[in-house]
Amino acid sequence: MSNLMQIEQALLNLPQVKQGLCLTEIRSAQRAETNAQKQKFTKTIALSKLVTKAYAWFQSEEGKAVFREEGVTWTAEDFANKVFGWQKSYFSKMNKAGKLPEETIALFNAKCDEAEAAGGKPNRTLEGLHKWVKASSQGEAEESGKGEAEESGEGEGEDTTAAVEVQVPTILTFAFKAADLGLGKNVSIRVQQDGTLVSSNTDYEINMALEFLKAAIDAR
Amino acid sequence: MTTFQELKEGRKYENTGDYDRSVVQSYHRKPSALKHNVSKFAADVMGLKPIDRSKAIFKVRDEFRSKFTIGYEIEKNSFHRGAVKEYPLLQGFERDSSCGYEAVTNILPLLPEGKWRNKVYEMFVQAEQIIDSRYSPANRDCGGHVTLTCEGFTSDEMRLKLRPYAGILLALYEKRISNRFCGHNLRMQPTNENWYNGPNCYEGQGTRYQFALEKTFGYGHEAQGALEFRIVSKFDSVKQCFRRYEFFYALMDTAFNSPTSFPAFLKRIRPIVLSMYANDAAACDLRLEKAKHYQHFINTGKMHESIVSVLDPHQNHGWRHMPF
16 A cells, blocks of 8 residues: 555554454455456446447348337337336447447556556546546547647657546545525535545635634634 | 326326227127327327427327327137237227128327337237237138328318329229229219219219228217228238338328329338338339329229229129229
């Protein structure tokens, strides 16, 4: 783990500590959980290929002829619901994933592996994949724009893909129902483990909430 | 109270529990037809292309109604044991002296492909043991009358609209032309109200046993004109119900929404006719070629040599006369 001091790492390496904390089993279970997520994603991708293939047949002349002959008319939404039991939005994500090249999937998995090796928890899901593909293509678009202005021949081998979305643990949350007191918009703050403050409120609103908190502490 | 499920899925066609719909009645004693051409739910018309919706659906207060309706009379020699029961599709069952028995559908919406039509087809599938001849046999005495309506049109107006395209029906059901229960007034001339003694009865207009019989349902301002094509042959399968439904929608849509030339109409229906003939292109095209001659006969009274033997009065029962 990357968040350990040297003295702490030494402590956790002691046999009796390892045994008492079940560290070996914990690590094994964590690996199993990660592997299970990887396997789930792999199976999702395999399913997405089938989804794409099935939908392509549904839209083909052969498929249309069969449906016509049997007297059944389906929209795309009907197809998603009646064949897979899915809502149209999830079906669209699966169908889109099924069309992605193998190299793209492999690169995404590699990025997720990198993030895991660095101690993070990547979003190795269908949604994570699409976000990464979108971000990467935007990054490539920006890079190619730059490249046109620069001399060619440079920039080969540069990684223009985006980083995968990594779930960062939250260490502090703060919520203030300012609206109930007529003091404006509600305030919601989250501080992540890496120190990043996440909030949609302005500095003024956050400071006002903190002043309210300080006043409550002082009144104790 | 309307449930979320109903809002999402639209109208459900279910049995009423009416005992009279589940037993064979004597002739013309079956219960009244249910109006399956009405839906309170937008879900039934969503998914239709806007142009199809405008051609096939209209709204009355908070109800969606189909512009066209269709009804089938399914004549059989007998019904499969245990099959006579209530079906959402059927108005009821009754005895018929010409063939044995008949099952009559409720008033069905006649629609382009879509969610609502899927439900109509589902009703055909549910009634398979009544429709399919493997379960409920039908011989040459049995027919398959099809009754059509168009909102706002009298039966005579319907006759005038459909007459320019009806030649296809004579071609498809050529073998039924000699049948005394449907082979009269093949040129769809105006119906004579004096059924038996009118001056035009020699053309067969003075009888109900016509190729296309004008009818009226209801009374006064609620009266609805209808045209019954009696020439349609017996029903043998559920898929046949589908193909005929599609054919009659194309016929009505062309006649009332998008009139066109007869050859253009034949081009439109060719895929349906091809499916009717199990993708036998030669058989399909033969029917379409004959349809042109039959249409010419309807329009002018003149007979092409390829259809003379069919229309020749000497091959029919002596009391029916046809001018050449």
